[in-house]
Amino acid sequence: MASKTVQFEIKRQASPDAPAVWExxxxxxxxxxxxxxxxxxxxxxPVTAEGKPTTPITYDSNCLEEICxxxxxxxxxxxxxxxxxxxxxxxxxxxxxxxxKFPLVRDLQVDRSVLFENLMRVKAWVPVDGTYxxxxxxxxxPQQQEANYPLSNCISCTCCMEVCPQFNEATGFVGAATxxxxxxxxxxxxxxxxxxxxLRALAGDGGIQECxxxxxxxxxxxxxxxxxxxxxxxGRDVLGQKIKDWLRG
Amino acid sequence: xxxxxxxVVGGGLAGLAAVIKIAEAGGTVDLFSxxxxxRSHSVCAQGGINAAKNLKGEGDxxxxxxxxxxxxxxxxxxxxxxxxxxxxxxxxxxxLDRMGVPFNRTPEGLLDFRRFGGTLYHRTAFAGATTGQQxxxxxxxxxxxxxxxxxxxxxxxxxFLSAVxxxxxxxxxxxxxDLRSMELRSFAASAVILATGGIGxxxxxxxxxxxCTGSAQSAVFQQGVYYANGEFxxxxxxxxxxxxxxxxxxxxxxxxGGRVWVPRTQGDNRLAKQIPDSERFYFxxxxxxxxxxxxxxxxxxxxxxxxxxxxxxxxxxxxMVYLDLTHLDRETLDRKxxxxxxxxxxxxxxxxxxxxxxxxxxxxxxxxxxxxxxxQMTNIPGxxxxxxxxxxxxxxxxxxxNSLVSCIFGGFQAGPNAMKYAKSAPAVEGDGGAAAExxxxxxxxxxxxxxxxxxxxxxxxxxxxxxxxxHATVIRQNKGLKQADDKILELLDRYKKINLSDRSxxxxxxxxxxxxxxxxxxxSRTITLxxxxxxxxxxxxxxxxxxxxxxxxxxxxxxxxxxxxxxxxRIEYEDVDTQFIKPRPRRYDAVK
Numbered sequence: 001m002a003s004k005t006v007q008f009e010i011k012r013q014a015s016p017d018a019p020a021v022w023e024x025x026x027x028x029x030x031x032x033x034x035x036x037x038x039x040x041x042x043x044x045x046p047v048t049a050e051g052k053p054t055t056p057i058t059y060d061s062n063c064l065e066e067i068c069x070x071x072x073x074x075x076x077x078x079x080x081x082x083x084x085x086x087x088x089x090x091x092x093x094x095x096x097x098x099x100x101k102f103p104l105v106r107d108l109q110v111d112r113s114v115l116f117e118n119l120m121r122v123k124a125w126v127p128v129d130g131t132y133x134x135x136x137x138x139x140x141x142p143q144q145q146e147a148n149y150p151l152s153n154c155i156s157c158t159c160c161m162e163v164c165p166q167f168n169e170a171t172g173f174v175g176a177a178t179x180x181x182x183x184x185x186x187x188x189x190x191x192x193x194x195x196x197x198x199l200r201a202l203a204g205d206g207g208i209q210e211c212x213x214x215x216x217x218x219x220x221x222x223x224x225x226x227x228x229x230x231x232x233x234x235g236r237d238v239l240g241q242k243i244k245d246w247l248r249g
Numbered sequence: 250x251x252x253x254x255x256x257v258v259g260g261g262l263a264g265l266a267a268v269i270k271i272a273e274a275g276g277t278v279d280l281f282s283x284x285x286x287x288r289s290h291s292v293c294a295q296g297g298i299n300a301a302k303n304l305k306g307e308g309d310x311x312x313x314x315x316x317x318x319x320x321x322x323x324x325x326x327x328x329x330x331x332x333x334x335x336x337x338x339x340x341x342x343x344x345l346d347r348m349g350v351p352f353n354r355t356p357e358g359l360l361d362f363r364r365f366g367g368t369l370y371h372r373t374a375f376a377g378a379t380t381g382q383q384x385x386x387x388x389x390x391x392x393x394x395x396x397x398x399x400x401x402x403x404x405x406x407x408x409f410l411s412a413v414x415x416x417x418x419x420x421x422x423x424x425x426x427d428l429r430s431m432e433l434r435s436f437a438a439s440a441v442i443l444a445t446g447g448i449g450x451x452x453x454x455x456x457x458x459x460x461c462t463g464s465a466q467s468a469v470f471q472q473g474v475y476y477a478n479g480e481f482x483x484x485x486x487x488x489x490x491x492x493x494x495x496x497x498x499x500x501x502x503x504x505x506g507g508r509v510w511v512p513r514t515q516g517d518n519r520l521a522k523q524i525p526d527s528e529r530f531y532f533x534x535x536x537x538x539x540x541x542x543x544x545x546x547x548x549x550x551x552x553x554x555x556x557x558x559x560x561x562x563x564x565x566x567x568x569m570v571y572l573d574l575t576h577l578d579r580e581t582l583d584r585k586x587x588x589x590x591x592x593x594x595x596x597x598x599x600x601x602x603x604x605x606x607x608x609x610x611x612x613x614x615x616x617x618x619x620x621x622x623x624x625q626m627t628n629i630p631g632x633x634x635x636x637x638x639x640x641x642x643x644x645x646x647x648x649x650x651n652s653l654v655s656c657i658f659g660g661f662q663a664g665p666n667a668m669k670y671a672k673s674a675p676a677v678e679g680d681g682g683a684a685a686e687x688x689x690x691x692x693x694x695x696x697x698x699x700x701x702x703x704x705x706x707x708x709x710x711x712x713x714x715x716x717x718x719x720h721a722t723v724i725r726q727n728k729g730l731k732q733a734d735d736k737i738l739e740l741l742d743r744y745k746k747i748n749l750s751d752r753s754x755x756x757x758x759x760x761x762x763x764x765x766x767x768x769x770x771x772x773s774r775t776i777t778l779x780x781x782x783x784x785x786x787x788x789x790x791x792x793x794x795x796x797x798x799x800x801x802x803x804x805x806x807x808x809x810x811x812x813x814x815x816x817x818x819r820i821e822y823e824d825v826d827t828q829f830i831k832p833r834p835r836r837y838d839a840v841k
Contacts, residue, residue, distance in 0.1 A: 119390075123397075
C-alpha cells in the first residue's frame with residue numbers, strides 16, 4: 001500500500017432486520033478525494049482493512065455536486081452530504097453511518113419518502129390553471145425574488161430533520177424543510193391562494209407547534225436556508241389562522 | 250373508451266413535462282425513476298433556459314434563435330422540430346414563471362435575461378446559477394399535485410429493464426426492477442415514453458450524475474430502436490476535474506463577463522493577480538473577437554486543448570486554464586452566479602471571487618440518442634422518447650441553455666402524441682408479450698447473480714471510461730477510435746467472467762450496476778463506430794485527418810441498429826431536413 005492512506009469505519013447493515021456491524025477500510029490517499037469517491041474506490045476493490053473480502057457499500061448518491069440531496073449521511077457524527085465531505089478536512093478514522101431518524105434500507109441507505117409525503121400534505125405547489133399559453137406570470141420585484149430564492153434552494157436532503165430533537169415518532173413533527181416550503185408558496189402571488197389550507201395543515205398534531213426552537217436545523221442545512229426565520233413567520237401565520245378559524249366558528 | 254394508461258420512464262424535466270401534459274389531458278401515468286424524481290440529473294443544469302423574449306430591446310426573434318441553434322449545431326439537426334421548439338420557447342418561459350420558478354428579475358419586476366454561448370443576444374432566463382434545479386422543482390410540484398389527485402403513480406426506486414413488445418412489434422409495456430426488493434415485474438401500458446437522459450457514465454468521469462448511464466436507451470436499442478448521431482458528444486469547456494466526477498462550471502460565468510486566459514509565457518509561475526494584463530493570453534477573445542469567451546462549446550473546448558497540448562501553456566504545465574471572475578463586482582456575482590461559486594469553493598477550497606478558477610473541458614452532453622420522428626415516436630410503435638435521451642434538437646453541437654428548453658418542449662410533444670397514439674392503438678392480444686419478456690429478463694438476472702468470475706464490474710467500467718475519454722471526445726483519430734472499439738470488445742468478452750461480489754437479493758447496487766454496465770458497453774459502440782465512419786469534422790465531432798465539414802457525403806443523420814454480431818451496430822444514413830435554412834459555412838471568428 002502507498003505511503004499515505006486514509007482510514008474509514010463504515011457501519012454496515014445487510015437489511016432492516018440484520019445486525020449492524022462496523023467495517024474498517026484503508027484506502028490510498030488521493031488529492032481532492034471525498035467520502036463518495038472513497039466508497040467508489042471500495043466498490044472497485046471491496047476488501048476491508050483486515051484483508052477480508054466484503055460487498056460494495058449500498059448508499060444513495062446522484063449528482064455529487066450537493067444539489068440533488070441524495071447522499072445525506074452521518075459523517076464523524078454530523079449529518080451532512082457525503083459528496084462535499086472532503087477527506088482532507090475530516091478527522092480520521094472517518095466514521096460513516098446512516099441517518100438515524102429514517103427507516104434503514106441497507107448500509108447507508110435510508111427511506112426519506114416522509115418528506116415528499118409532507119410536501120403533498122401542505123400542497124407545496126402553485127395551482128396554475130393549465131399548461132397552455134396564458135401569457136406572462138405575475139410581476140415579481142427583485143426584492144421578493146431574493147427572499148424566495150433561498151427557500152427554493154431546499155434540496156430535500158433531510159439533514160434538518162435528522163438533527164431536530166423534535167423530529168421523532170412521538171411527535172410526528174413535519175420538520176423544518178416542509179415549513180420552509182409553506183413559507184415559499186405562501187409568499188408567491190398565485191401560490192398564496194392555498195395559504196389557508198397550508199396553515200391548517202400545520203396547525204394540528206405534528207404541526208408547527210411541535211418545534212422546540214433548538215435551532216439545530218439552520219446549523220445543519222447545507223444550503224444555508226433561513227429555516228428558523230421561516231418557522232417563526234409561518235408559526236405566526238398559523239396562530240393567526242387558528243384565531244381566524246375560531247372567530248368564524 | 251377507457252382512460253389511456255401511459256408509462257413514463259425518467260423523472261427529469263422531459264419526463265415530468267410529458268407527465269403533466271398527459272395528466273392534464275385526462276390520462277393516467279405510471280412514472281418510473283431510479284431516484285426520487287426530485288433528485289434527477291436536471292438539477293445540475295445551472296446557467297439558464299433560452300427563449301427569444303426580446304426583453305432587452307435588441308430585436309431578438311424566435312427566427313434568430315432558430316438560426317443560432319441550427320448554425321451552432323453545424324446544420325445536422327432536422328429543422329422542423331427545432332423551429333417548433335424555438336417558436337414555443339417564450340410561452341414555455343411564461344408557463345414556468347407562472348408555476349413559480351424564482352427567475353432573476355429586472356428592477357421593474359420583469360424577467361431578466363443574460364447572454365450565453367453561440368449568440369449575440371441576451372436570450373437566457375435564469376434563476377441564479379441553479380436554473381435546472383428550480384425548473385425541475387416547479388415541474389415536480391405540479392406532478393405531486395396530479396399525484397394527490399390520483400392521476401400519477403410514482404415508482405421511485407425502480408429501474409427500467411426493457412420494453413414489452415408484442416408479436417407484431419408493438420410496445421405494450423415495460424419490465425422493471427425494484428432496486429430494494431429486487432423484484433422483477435412487468436407493467437402494461439398503451440404507450441411508453443422514455444426520458445432517461447444522457448450517457449455520461451460511458452465516459453467514466455463526466456459532468457453527468459451517477460444515474461446517467463444510458464442503460465435504458467441501450468436496452469431498447471438492443472430491442473430494435475435506432476440510435477441516431479451517437480458519435481456526437483459534447484465536451485464542456487469549463488469543468489472542475491475531480492476524483493469522482495467532473496463538476497460543471499456553467500457557461501453563465503462567461504455570460505456574466507468571466508474571461509478565460511493563461512499566462513503568455515510558458516512556465517510563468519507567478520500568482521494570477523501578479524501577472525499584468527499585457528502578459529495574459531485571453532486566447533478566446535483574440536481568436537474570436539466577435540463572440541470572445543462566448544463561442545459555442547465545441548469551439549471553446551478545442552481552443553483550450555490547443556493552448557494546453559499544442560502551445561504548452563497549461564497552468565503549471567498541467568491541463569488547466571483560468572476562468573477569471575475576479576474583476577467582477579462581488580454583489581452581482583453572488584446574485585447571479587452564487588450557486589456555482591459555492592460549488593467551486595466547497596469542492597476546491599479556493600474563493601473564486603478572489604482567485605481565478607482552474608478549469609478544463611469535461612464530457613457533458615449527449616447530442617445523439619434514440620431516433621424519433623417529428624412526433625417523438627421511435628421506430629417501434631408505442632415507444633416515444635424525449636429529452637437528452639433522444640437526438641432531435643441539437644445537431645452536431647448543443648448551444649448552452651438550449652437543453653432545458655428542448656427537454657420541456659420534447660416532453661410537451663411526447664405526452665400529447667403518446668395520448669393520441671394510445672387512443673387509436675390496436676387492442677392488445679393476450680398479455681402483449683409480457684410473460685415472454687419476463688422470462689427473458691429473469692434469465693439474465695439468474696445468470697448474473699450466480700456468476701463466479703474474476704472481473705470486478707467497477708474496474709471494467711473505469712477501463713471503458715478511460716478508453717472512451719482518450720479516443721472519443723475532443724480530438725478523434727481513426728486509429729484511436731479503433732483502439733477504443735477494440736477495448737470495448739475486450740471488455741464485452743471479460744464481462745462474461747464478471748464477479749458480482751454481492752449476491753444478496755436486497756438493495757443490491759452492484760447487481761443493478763453490472764446490468765447497466767452491459768448496456769453501456771453495447772451502446773458505446775454506436776459512438777466509436779459512428780465516429781470512425783464519419784470522415785469529416787462537424788460540430789463536436791472533430792477529426793484532424795478530415796478537418797472540413799463534408800456536406801456532400803455527411804450532411805446526414807447516422808442511424809445505428811443493433812445486430813448482436815461482433816461487427817457491432819449497422820450504421821445507415823438519413824437525409825437531414827434543411828428546408829428552412831440553407832447550410833452555410835460555420836465560423837465564429839467573424840459575424841455569421
